[in-house]
Amino acid sequence: MTLRPILAICGTTGVGKSKLAIELALAFSNAVHTNNDGTRHPWRGARIINADAMQVYAGMDILTNKVSLDEQCGVDHLLMGFKKPGEQYVVGQWIRDATEAIEETHRRNQLPIVVGGTSYWMQHLVFPGRLVSSFDESDADLHEQTSSAPDEPTVASEQLYQAMAKTPHDLLQLYNNLPDVSPSAGTEPEAAYTLHSLLASLDPAVAARWHWKDTRKVLRSLQIIKQSGRLSSDIIHEQSQTSSEPRYRTLLLWLYARPEVLNPRLDRGLLKEVEELTTIAATQPETVQDAELSPEMDCTLGIYQSIGYREFSRYLNTPDSPERERNYVDAVERMKTATRKYAKRQVRWIRNTLLPVVNAANTATVQSGSLPVVPTYLLDATELDSWNENVRDVAQRITRDFLGEQNLPDPLAVSNVSKEMLSISNKTAE
Known part of the structure; x- marks a missing residue:
């Protein structure tokens, strides 16, 4: 089956992702609809789909770096400002909404441009099947799953059995009677900390991923262990050993600025x-x-x-x-x-987690005789005075060639910083 195309723009906070997305959307709204080789392409404009976990919420537009209506220049922005400030909205819910928005955009013969700083969301949109069961569920979904689960005990793996043998008795009692809803770290700090202590005793690798106040993710991790009879870290490691076929043919544009300037x-x-x-x-x-x-x-x-x-x-x-x-x-x-620190974490996630998955997918398609399925380019946004030359114009040329399924330039040769940041060890990431 031929994969439909999308554009995905990632990068750190404050680097200009929304600006580029709007420029590309306007370019494809106003341009003659032909590829570089003279053939016509079907796209009649573009729509932007938000992939920033904080911009889905209404309010605090400056704090969350939302683009204003004037800055949107008439381009549709989807999944932005549509959730109440205190509402829980997790990765699985966003993926469902984003895929629906992408399908609708394709039906309109418009190009979906997914843009945002939450690269974790973007990765799981492009590469399905890599989310650990229940990590993407809301508390209500989790309660429904556990309350309707059979009473038969799950056989523990050897690793889990050994971890339980070292766990204090009071924490084991908590494990056998996990709460249906995660406690609030604000009003029930002792319960929240104890819940995290249980996870740290059973599965320290996963416990290190979550702050003790992030009780929802802590509880999900424990529910996964209890339902599967396996450590969450073992499940994650197993999934990381298998390559995932992408959901879309994706042009990934990574906007980057050097820290000393950013x-x-x-x-x-x-x-x-x-x-x-x-x-x-x-x-x-x-x-x-x-x-x-x-x-x-x-x-x-x-x-x-x-x-x-x-x-x-x-x-x-x-x-x-x-x-x-x-x-x-x-x-x-x-x-x-x-x-x-957040900007550093964003770069680290892209290099250590997203790029290895992308490279594995591209290697597989090239070995089968096809073009890379997720071609990835770093655009140097360090010097704002050179934005048009280094970012906008390069992005437009690459996007036109991508949509026309033409040969694309070498990603390592696009800018001086590309080779430095895109060259990573061939490791398998989570």
């Missing part, structure tokens, strides 16, 4: 985000109250996971005093640090 750019952008937080606190105190913006709030749920909420909670809840000013300075510095 970090000051991020710092300047934070000023607007800080202004938004303080303005809302001053003019809409009910919003702060509704959001439970307090030191005890649950920062693992909905939009409250955004960088800024946790960092500014103490400042916004401190009465006017010298301490409030100190809290403000501290919050700004912690927000800068959190943003830079």
